[in-house]
Amino acid sequence: MLKxxxxxQPEDFSVEEIDEILSLGQKIIDNPSKYSRVCEGKLxxxxxxxxxxxxxxxxxxxxxxxxGRVVGFSEPNSxxxxxxxxxxxxxxxxxxxxxxxAMRHPQSGAAMDAAKYAKVPFINAxxxxxxxxxxxxxxxxxxxxxKGKLENHTIGLCGDLKFGRTVHSLVKxxxxxxxxxxxxxxxDELKMPKYIxxxxxxHAYYETNNLDEVIGSLDILYMTRVQxxxxxxxxxxxxxxxxxxxxxxxxxxxxxxxxxMHPLPRVNEIDIDVDEDKRAxxxxxxxxxxxxxxxxxxxLLGVDINE
Numbered sequence: 001m002l003k004x005x006x007x008x009q010p011e012d013f014s015v016e017e018i019d020e021i022l023s024l025g026q027k028i029i030d031n032p033s034k035y036s037r038v039c040e041g042k043l044x045x046x047x048x049x050x051x052x053x054x055x056x057x058x059x060x061x062x063x064x065x066x067x068g069r070v071v072g073f074s075e076p077n078s079x080x081x082x083x084x085x086x087x088x089x090x091x092x093x094x095x096x097x098x099x100x101x102a103m104r105h106p107q108s109g110a111a112m113d114a115a116k117y118a119k120v121p122f123i124n125a126x127x128x129x130x131x132x133x134x135x136x137x138x139x140x141x142x143x144x145x146x147k148g149k150l151e152n153h154t155i156g157l158c159g160d161l162k163f164g165r166t167v168h169s170l171v172k173x174x175x176x177x178x179x180x181x182x183x184x185x186x187x188d189e190l191k192m193p194k195y196i197x198x199x200x201x202x203h204a205y206y207e208t209n210n211l212d213e214v215i216g217s218l219d220i221l222y223m224t225r226v227q228x229x230x231x232x233x234x235x236x237x238x239x240x241x242x243x244x245x246x247x248x249x250x251x252x253x254x255x256x257x258x259x260x261m262h263p264l265p266r267v268n269e270i271d272i273d274v275d276e277d278k279r280a281x282x283x284x285x286x287x288x289x290x291x292x293x294x295x296x297x298x299x300l301l302g303v304d305i306n307e
Contacts, residue, residue, distance in 0.1 A: 003302030010173040024295035039068035043098040046072035062293040091117035121300035129163035136169040138289035158185040159224035161192040166263040175200040247271040
């Protein structure tokens with residue numbers, strides 16, 4: 001039962017509970033009109049202390065498509081945060097007004113702190129370089145819908161694996177499914193953190209800085225951008241930002257059924273010519289994000305609909 005629960009990281013939900021959300025997400029995709037009024041009278045707060053396009057708009061679109069309404073802010077200077085209000089006070093106050101909260105914050109661990117003060121279901125919409133669990137649900141729904149299953153995949157994660165909260169969450173989630181193999185592709189400076197690798201013991205993983213040598217073995221290639229906002233030394237960012245660029249020539253080395261995913265936004269790491277390739281599913285992935293967030297909101301609010 002997910003009613004009144006919080007989502008801080010993917011492990012907060014069991015595999016069975018995640019499968020419930022994915023199943024509901026697929027039902028919404030198949031018959032969206034059936035769910036268009038199930039959250040009438042409910043309010044979602046979107047509190048975004050950091051810029052966002054897909055996550056914020058997909059949450060807001062999700063709630064609106066369920067018949068609910070949205071309040072919140074898209075940048076902290078438009079709230080009392082600019083006056084020095086603490087995160088705890090903001091959460092306590094906002095809990096008086098709404099039925100569910102989704103928050104993005106630039107500091108790792110902020111979601112855990114905020115959830116302690118929230119009196120309604122709380123959703124981590126990304127906290128610094130730590131976790132991004134609703135992107136993970138998006139990724140899982142994409143893989144399940146397009147591949148038909150979540151087991152028995154070799155998934156390559158390429159780019160910024162050190163600060164990439166999307167890849168941290170996805171690796172920990174996919175490690176819960178049988179026979180998942182991981183290939184971590186990054187420069188030495190942006191390698192997957194040890195604590196993530198420690199969490200996936202029992203699953204095979206391989207580390208390399210060479211995308212060309214492994215792309216032909218992958219079922220899924222998950223590209224990421226090098227995140228400028230995570231670097232204090234901008235010259236270091238400039239040196240690393242274009243370390244991987246997926247283009248048509250690299251795609252020729254991949255299998256016919258490999259999926260190319262990306263949490264977006266992209267910068268230079270996927271050439272726009274790749275968009276025409278049927279294996280490039282990142283914009284479809286963004287669409288799945290709205291449906292899975294609709295399912296998540298329904299589950300956390302305990303919306304009862306006769307399936």
